Amino acid sequence: MWAFYRRDMTRSARSFWLGGLALAALAVALLGLAGGAARWRARGLVERGATLVSDDQYVPAVRQLVQAVAEEPRDARAHYYLGLAYSGLGQDEAALSHAEDAVRLAPRDARYEAGLATLFLHAGRTADAVVHLRRAVAIEPASPDFRLLLADALRRAGDADGMEREYRIAMRLARGETPGALTDTSDHWRRSHP
Numbered sequence: 001m002w003a004f005y006r007r008d009m010t011r012s013a014r015s016f017w018l019g020g021l022a023l024a025a026l027a028v029a030l031l032g033l034a035g036g037a038a039r040w041r042a043r044g045l046v047e048r049g050a051t052l053v054s055d056d057q058y059v060p061a062v063r064q065l066v067q068a069v070a071e072e073p074r075d076a077r078a079h080y081y082l083g084l085a086y087s088g089l090g091q092d093e094a095a096l097s098h099a100e101d102a103v104r105l106a107p108r109d110a111r112y113e114a115g116l117a118t119l120f121l122h123a124g125r126t127a128d129a130v131v132h133l134r135r136a137v138a139i140e141p142a143s144p145d146f147r148l149l150l151a152d153a154l155r156r157a158g159d160a161d162g163m164e165r166e167y168r169i170a171m172r173l174a175r176g177e178t179p180g181a182l183t184d185t186s187d188h189w190r191r192s193h194p
Contacts, residue, residue: 042072058088076106110139144173
């Protein structure tokens with residue numbers, strides 16, 4: 001049975017020991033339930049905050065989302081929408097901080113990479129935006145939206161060739177081509193589109 005269990009214990013010592021284990025298991029279960037309730041409450045706050053952000057109601061969105069982050073600090077979505085809300089209020093540093101937290105907490109989510117890149121573009125930090133948009137494209141190479149954002153960032157960075165390449169790929173993806181079919185060179189494209 002248990003490695004700790006000793007056969008030579010008295011019956012009352014065994015009962016006390018096993019009762020203590022049962023009490024500890026109950027305490028752990030109750031903590032899990034309390035943590036689950038906090039996560040559900042935080043999810044509701046994030047949903048309401050996201051709706052308020054989409055309705056351009058940034059002040060009440062910040063209130064909801066700050067509370068969500070306090071209850072569930074590892075919720076990338078809460079940080080993402082809090083960053084958008086702060087951006088809507090013109091608080092760029094707070095916006096970037098929370099968007100960076102979202103990317104750190106969910107590094108394989110292209111939306112958060114693109115959202116952070118958009119905030120970098122707004123702040124005039126084009127090189128940082130390009131880095132994060134390249135990450136978004138690497139995560140979701142078939143997204144024409146991320147390709148168009150990258151093309152715009154490359155245009156702002158003065159990379160005309162990169163901008164042209166990403167724009168062409170975005171248009172082809174929007175027409176339904178698959179990423180595997182996009183391996184031909186720009187020379188082929190230029191010959192077929194004089």
